[in-house]
Structures are given as structure tokens and as C-alpha cells.
Amino acid sequence: MLKIWGRTTSSNVQKVMWAVAELGLAHERVDAGGAFGGLDTAEYGAMNPNRLVPTVDDGGTVLWESNAIVRYLAVKYGEGTLAPRDLGERARADRWMDWQISTIGPNWGRMFLGLVRTPPSKRNMAEIDAAVERLGESYRILDAQLAGRDYIMGDHLTMADIPLGVSLYRYYELDVKRPSLPNVEAWYARLKARPAYAKHAMVPFASLMVSD
């Protein structure tokens, strides 16, 4: 059976769990990372030398890197649904997943680390505000892609929606300055109506908050 190591409060674990739920896969999830620990054992290091979560073992196929895991699950179990059959379409879906890591991820990470993982007295608000500003500019690109589309690739959910969709919960929960993003907001409303998203991506993060 598919086994997943990772705590539910990790945004990278959330990508995998959301995909697993959309695909309806039987699985076992083991709490690991954060307060659960478990990443420093020799066994875990042999599976994932980064000692991060998530890691999955699908019948002997051991994988790390959340977006690679989502792609693998989508292609293996969701061809025609989460993974477009057409290779050009699939590459375009891949592109949005890579764009989450390369373009959204760095500023999103600065926002989250700054406002949640850093005590108020140590926050560099100028740096955080600049990251939030750049993040908003990037989401405008996504807003343009979503014009006239229900989901990033068109009329149904694909793997392209998963990493970027996960990023929205914290973006909209945190008290940050956001530009007008009508298409992103409509898409977010559509995602929130999906039980798998509500369960796995809308995970409160108060337990991660560091105070003075």
C-alpha cells in the first residue's frame, strides 16, 4: 500500500495528500517531521537523504520532492484526469508546477517564514513586505491564465492546480496586502468547495507560529 511520511501541517505534504485524496488511493500516512521528529533515523535517511517531508513508498518506489511525487501519482493513477494525456498539455501542466517552485515559492516562503516562523520582534517587515509585493505580481500572471478557465488547464482539476492551490490557503489566511485577483479568487472558491482540498490543504498553521 502507498505509504506517506509527513505531518499534515507541511504545505509540501499537503500537496501529496490532496492528490492522493483526489485520486482515491488507499494509503497509510505516518506523522513525521516537526514536533513528530523521526527524520534523523538511518532508515529515514536511506529513503530521503534531505531528511525532509514528504517521502513516499509506493510498492518499493521510494520518492521525495513533493511536486515530483504529485506528478508520479498523477501519471500512474490519474492519466486523463490529474495528468493530461496529450504530452504538450502535460508539459504545460508541468510548467505551472515548476513555476510554483521557481517563482511563487521563494517569495511565498519569505512571507510565511517572516510572519509565522519568526517572532514579531525579529521580523524584517521591509523584507517581508517586498516579498509579498513580488508575490502579488506573480499571482497576477496566474490570474491572467485563469481568465475564462475554471482550473489552470481548463475545465477540470489537474496536477497543475495542486502546488499552486496549496499556496493559496496561507496567502489568503495571512493578513497581507494583496492585489485584485478576481480569477484567482474564483478558482480558490472552487478549490475550497472540493472536499479533498478542504481536508488536506486548509490545515490551520497556528501550531507553527513562533512568538517572542
Ligand SMILES: N[C@@H](CCC(=O)N[C@@H](CS)C(=O)NCC(=O)O)C(=O)O
Ligand atoms: N522541496 C521539498 C521541500 C521539503 C520541505 O522543505 N519540507 C519541510 C516541511 S514543508 C520539512 O521537511 N521540514 C522539516 C520538518 O518538518 O521537520 C519538497 O517539495 O518536498
